[in-house]
Amino acid sequence: MGNTVRSASVKSSLAGFERKMVIFNVIAIVTMAIHDSDHLRQASNMNYTMPIQVAVILLSAFLPLFASIWWATHGRLLWATAATAAVTGGVLVSLSFVHLIGVERIWKPLGDVFGMWGTSYWDMGVDGVSWVAFVGLAVTYSWLLVATIRIRRAVTATTT
Known part of the structure; x- marks a missing residue:
């Protein structure tokens, strides 16, 4: 009986973690969509055509978040947390270099990959x-x- 009680408790805890991971990833998708929509607004306001590689970079950040939701809802929490941590950590590092410093200052050819967003926001x-x-x-x-x-x-x- 002890195993049954512990098993039910573990299942309940895991279900709570699964719900949280889904909610966290939905929040991540919404905030990323707002930020990326602002990029589209910037491009439109500056009469700039977004290069395909920039669109691919922007869209690729969403894939692990959707995968994390799928893994969380299918009992693969370690995979879900790994995907979410990788994306959130990666985006934070990217934001620092791309928007604050400007990757063109670090390595000019990489700045060209990011189009107009290779320069800092300032x-x-x-x-x-x-x-x-x-x-x-x-x-x-x-x-x-x-x-x-x-x-x-x-x-x-x-x-x-």
Whole structure:
């Protein structure tokens, strides 16, 4: 009977973690969509045609988030947390280099890959809307990264 009670408790804990991972990833998708929509707004306002590689870079960040939702709803929490942590951590690093520093300052050919977003936001002279979208994504993703790591640790402790 002890195993049954523990098993039910573990299943309940895991179900709670699964729900949280789905919610966290939906939040991540929404904030990423707001930020990427701002990129489209910037391009439109500056009469700029977004290169295909930039569109691919932007869209590729969504794939692990959707995969994480699928894994979370199919009982693969360690995979789900790994995907979410990789994307949120990767996006935070990318935001730092791409928007704050400008990758063209680090390595000129890489700046060309990012199109007009290879320069920093300061050099681009973006408006307040862009800064709000940027800061919103950075704050949200920082919180999501920490929350995802906590869930991963809890799942690992629960299942061992």
